[in-house]
Amino acid sequence: MHADADIPTEIQRTLTEFLDVQEQRLAELGPELAEQVQAARDATSGGKRLRPSFCYWGFRAAGGDPERPILTAAASLEMLHVSALVHDDVMDSSDTRRGAPAAHKRFEALQRARSEASGSGGDPVSFGIGAAILLGDLCLIWADEMLHTSGFDAAALARASKFFDAVRVEVTAGQYLDLVAQASGTSDLDLALRVLRYKAATYTVERPLHIGAALGGADQHLIDALSAYGLPLGEAFQLRDDLLGVFGDPAVTGKPAGDDLREGKRTVLVAHAVDHASPAQLAEFERLFGRAELDDDEIQLLREILQDSRSVQACEDLISERTAEAMEALDRSPVQDETSRKALADLAIAATSRHL
């Protein structure tokens, strides 16, 4: 395809074609596997396709030929993302994702229907969790298969593999840091910043750029320049996402209002509030934060503490600073192609805007 094509549409087409092939392969093992493929189809539908977009424009920034199968390679990052989301929802016991039931909830409903129809059978909750763990595993395996069967030659794939290995490990390690942070029962700004970096920033922006650029034949100078743009931008993106998790419109985020407050997500926003709230605010915050049954008034109270402690403003300031830093790095970068420069600048705005 060419640069002017609609990237999200092309990514969707690539994912659908890949899953069509997998469905045929898996049918040989048994009709039951159609349930996994259908779950993968639903989980890979929608979303903003940010990671494939950064991968695509990293490739173009390196002077890659848009007639090469870059969108198949880029779609592998969406498959990786879905793997992480499916396992994340199991770990967080999140019931919804993008406005639909999370994968483990849909498998749970499938088993419940089967048990009711047959009058016997295993626990639907356990089945749902087990099936979702396996769906995440399949998507993790498929992400790799999509990349290395994308059609690039062995030398290009070897260059990209280094970054693909890095991002897979980083996002998994970042998830573990997040798990440790959530389980600690306290807010630690250093740990929250490392979660921000590895669970989100490198994974959403920097590494997708690197993978695309490596496939396009980038030298180390360009790789470094893409880090200088991508890392601060990734942090700004996640800070925006954290704000949306508390203040976002459910119709846009696909999650219930204030969901992150019920979950007790120990974000940079929360760490700032804990450091800057008055003793009375802090006591109130810690009393409510992370309780699954918060009502609307309690959500509102927590939001006010985040506002009054100037933590929201501090995050907005950080987002502005980091985005500006990314834009300056883009200006200084050796990227020659004007279309790529423009696309990367647009992506920086899109990834950090209030209406994401």
Add this chain to the structure above:
Amino acid sequence: MHADADIPTEIQRTLTEFLDVQEQRLAELGPELAEQVQAARDATSGGKRLRPSFCYWGFRAAGGDPERPILTAAASLEMLHVSALVHDDVMDSSDTRRGAPAAHKRFEALQRARSEASGSGGDPVSFGIGAAILLGDLCLIWADEMLHTSGFDAAALARASKFFDAVRVEVTAGQYLDLVAQASGTSDLDLALRVLRYKAATYTVERPLHIGAALGGADQHLIDALSAYGLPLGEAFQLRDDLLGVFGDPAVTGKPAGDDLREGKRTVLVAHAVDHASPAQLAEFERLFGRAELDDDEIQLLREILQDSRSVQACEDLISERTAEAMEALDRSPVQDETSRKALADLAIAATSRHL
């Protein structure tokens, strides 16, 4: 290394070296990640190294040069296996693995100790499950990294990747078939046979042989011959494993006696019993099978039903037939190297013997 070296020892050395490198990489993300690496070290210790052994001898059977880094490539199958075991233990809620606490139990204990030390913190059970999901993900990613950074050239890796992709998907799909079988609440011989094939037979014997042979430059004729040996042998191996899950000595299996009966594993052995038991035996069997709290007398009762329905004998007969079939296929195979022939014959005995 050379063929005469001790394969399990070499596999252990390779895994340790790989994890040493990963530990250094992960230390940059934070000291917390040492917990994941330590869990990976423990989970990759011990075991019979069957899959790497089949991979090694598939390579040698194809005339591969033993000075090549075949054991690093072969160790990737052990890493894949550990990934599957860690997730399997979460799905089955198995508390022990190889006589030690399962990964999710060890992370649970870690969090419990931290919560007690700090007087606050998250639920240890959820933490344990989440951390084990991530450990399985890391091992799945690392398996791939071990293979493609093993040192083989791009052409050899491209040949092996096809089989590596296949085995990863097959074992995950086989796990899903198993989950469906366990949740069904009934025994279905066809489904039990497909679980046997994909969760165990292709994964333990056939695909490891293929991966090694492909790295060694095998033609399709040898690949087919290795299937003719490997598939029946893999089935015989798993049938033996199923018998050991019911009748095995806990000191050897590393699991409590009769554990598969408490778990309600719907194996071929069980499907045979359900098809052949008398109505009175069947009623007794279904009343007890799959109950977590079975005492020794109840375990003994279930064992007697499996014996009296001649299901144990039927499995022993199947093991003998399949092993003989594998041996004949080995005799007919185009494998030239006598050392490899001898090793494959020895492995067939070792993988199916009563004292495994």
